[in-house]
Amino acid sequence: MKKSDLLLILEKKFEYLPKREVERTLEKILQFFSSNLSKGNRIEIRDFGSLSTRLRKSRIGRNPSTGEKIKIKDKLLVHFTPGKKLKKIINEE
Amino acid sequence: MNKIISKAILVNHLNETIGLSKRECQIFFETFIDILMKSLKNKKDVKIVNFGIFKLRQKNERVGRNPKTKIEFKISKRNVVKFKASEFLLNTINPVQSNLDEKS
Numbered sequence: 001m002k003k004s005d006l007l008l009i010l011e012k013k014f015e016y017l018p019k020r021e022v023e024r025t026l027e028k029i030l031q032f033f034s035s036n037l038s039k040g041n042r043i044e045i046r047d048f049g050s051l052s053t054r055l056r057k058s059r060i061g062r063n064p065s066t067g068e069k070i071k072i073k074d075k076l077l078v079h080f081t082p083g084k085k086l087k088k089i090i091n092e093e
Numbered sequence: 094m095n096k097i098i099s100k101a102i103l104v105n106h107l108n109e110t111i112g113l114s115k116r117e118c119q120i121f122f123e124t125f126i127d128i129l130m131k132s133l134k135n136k137k138d139v140k141i142v143n144f145g146i147f148k149l150r151q152k153n154e155r156v157g158r159n160p161k162t163k164i165e166f167k168i169s170k171r172n173v174v175k176f177k178a179s180e181f182l183l184n185t186i187n188p189v190q191s192n193l194d195e196k197s
Contacts, residue, residue, distance in 0.1 A: 001132045001139045009128050014121065017113075025111055025121055030144050032106055036098050038186040043098045048126050051176065053186060076186050078145065080176030089134045090149065090172045 037078060047085035054079045133174060145178040 003026075010022050017025075033043055033051065042052040053076045061072045082090075096102075100122065107118040129147065132139050139147040154170040178186075 001128075001137050003141045006125075006128055006139070006141070010121075010124065013124055021111070021113075025107065025113065025118075026125065028107055028110055029103070029122060029125065030141065032098075032103060034144070034182055034185050036096075037182070039095075041096045041098050043103075045100060045126060048130060049174070075183070078176060078178035078182060078186070080147070080174065082174045086130055086133065086174060089130060090174060092134070 045083070047083050049083040049086055050081050052079050052081070053077065141179075143179055143181040145176055145182055148175045148177060149173075150175055 007023060007026065010026065011019050014022055036043060037051060037053055040053060042050055044050040056075045056077055058074045059072050061070050062068065063070060100119070104115055104118045104122060107113065107122065108115045111118075113121065129139050133147060133149055136149055138149055150173050152168075152171050152173055155168050156165055157168040158165050
């Protein structure tokens with residue numbers, strides 16, 4: 001499923017809203033997620049799961065073909081922890 | 094300093110930034126999450142441009158061991174969801190550093 005598919009379903013469910021409004025609302029949700037993650041905040045959504053950032057430490061890497069050493073910097077990654085209900089539904093059958 | 098963002102905080106923020114009532118914002122957000130969960134339930138990954146991908150992965154059965162008691166047990170085959178942040182999201186959360194220390 002892509003964002004465009006997601007928008008189509010949302011547009012159908014919220015028919016009374018202008019399409020532009022639906023798109024804007026989804027955009028706002030995603031922006032709010034990103035801006036909070038960049039502040040180091042954790043996003044917790046009951047049943048679904050939570051998103052948080054984790055630091056990958058800097059390390060010395062090597063260019064595999066030349067053997068040259070390079071410094072790889074610290075990097076923040078986004079980690080998703082699935083919620084109980086999500087874990088359950090993806091394992092049903 | 095680091096806060097936990099709950100659904101309530103998100104709904105309040107939405108209500109303040111767009112013209113929908115709190116109730117509508119809540120329903121909208123819950124519907125959004127619901128669509129994500131249904132898609133994953135149907136074994137479909139969800140790809141959101143400029144945000145990331147929620148990917149379904151199958152894990153095989155393997156033997157686990159309680160590190161304390163050394164007792165072996167079976168970890169059954171299961172599905173897990175992984176999130177991979179898009180390049181765009183990673184760039185927003187990782188503040189740009191000057192080119193100077195990149196070269197050092």
